[in-house]
Amino acid sequence: MSLEMAKKIAAYKAVDDHITDNLVVGIGSGSTIVYGVQRLAERVISENLNLICIPTSFQAKQLILDNGLILGELDRNPTIDVAIDGADECDVELNCIKGGGGCLLQEKIVASCAKTLIIVADHTKNSEYLTEKYKKIPIEVTPIAYIPIKNRIESLFGGDLKLRMGGSAKAGPIVTDNGNFILDWFFDGSPTTDFDGINREIMMIPGVVDTGLFIGMAKKAYFGMPDGSVIEKEI
Numbered sequence: 385m386s387l388e389m390a391k392k393i394a395a396y397k398a399v400d401d402h403i404t405d406n407l408v409v410g411i412g413s414g415s416t417i418v419y420g421v422q423r424l425a426e427r428v429i430s431e432n433l434n435l436i437c438i439p440t441s442f443q444a445k446q447l448i449l450d451n452g453l454i455l456g457e458l459d460r461n462p463t464i465d466v467a468i469d470g471a472d473e474c475d476v477e478l479n480c481i482k483g484g485g486g487c488l489l490q491e492k493i494v495a496s497c498a499k500t501l502i503i504v505a506d507h508t509k510n511s512e513y514l515t516e517k518y519k520k521i522p523i524e525v526t527p528i529a530y531i532p533i534k535n536r537i538e539s540l541f542g543g544d545l546k547l548r549m550g551g552s553a554k555a556g557p558i559v560t561d562n563g564n565f566i567l568d569w570f571f572d573g574s575p576t577t578d579f580d581g582i583n584r585e586i587m588m589i590p591g592v593v594d595t596g597l598f599i600g601m602a603k604k605a606y607f608g609m610p611d612g613s614v615i616e617k618e619i
């Protein structure tokens with residue numbers, strides 16, 4: 385089974401297990417959640433569900449609108465029943481690295497407002513510990529502070545921080561949905577690395593807007609497997 389199919393079966397199962405009528409639903413960002421929104425839209429039509437969807441990015445907002453779902457906002461719907469989102473890596477305790485697609489800030493705000501955060505991913509994201517397979521931690525920063533932040537994190541913890549560039553699609557650095565830059569922290573952790581402590585220290589550095597470390601936030605993860613099965617992990 386292809387990776388795309390693995391993403392699809394994970395997202396479909398998560399939506400089928402967790403979505404019922406009259407919920408406020410957080411909609412994550414990335415390639416896997418696209419299938420989750422497809423499934424939501426199918427079920428809204430076939431079961432006449434009443435759902436309000438809260439986006440975690442410009443992409444998520446477009447997905448909600450393109451699929452004919454009801455778009456909500458945190459001003460009106462600050463309590464979210466369930467948020468469904470992808471991840472770049474997810475460890476045994478369901479701590480995650482997110483932000484590979486540059487969308488971590490709004491994702492973390494929505495996740496923090498959700499009673500339950502569900503992760504959907506293909507099997508390549510299922511790890512023992514963070515940075516086992518995914519070797520970088522995205523950090524969203526205020527543009528004027530990117531060099532001081534880079535220097536500070538490198539001197540505190542080592543590794544190497546690189547400003548994420550737009551490549552051929554954009555000259556210069558990519559700019560997030562919130563007008564910030566992304567520093568990708570290339571860092572090799574181990575099963576004993578205290579990512580919770582590291583995250584807290586990084587969050588204290590002036591100019592850091594948020595990190596792609598989602599510690600203790602997810603309740604359940606669905607991983608689509610090559611054989612067509614879906615592995616479920618729950619805290």
Ligand SMILES: O=C[C@H](O)[C@H](O)[C@H](O)COP(=O)(O)O
Nearest residue numbers: 414415416470483485486487
């Ligand atoms: O910035 C992107 C988000 O954090 C995504 O949820 C994450 O990168 C996973 O994306 P995908 O579902 O494409 O693997």
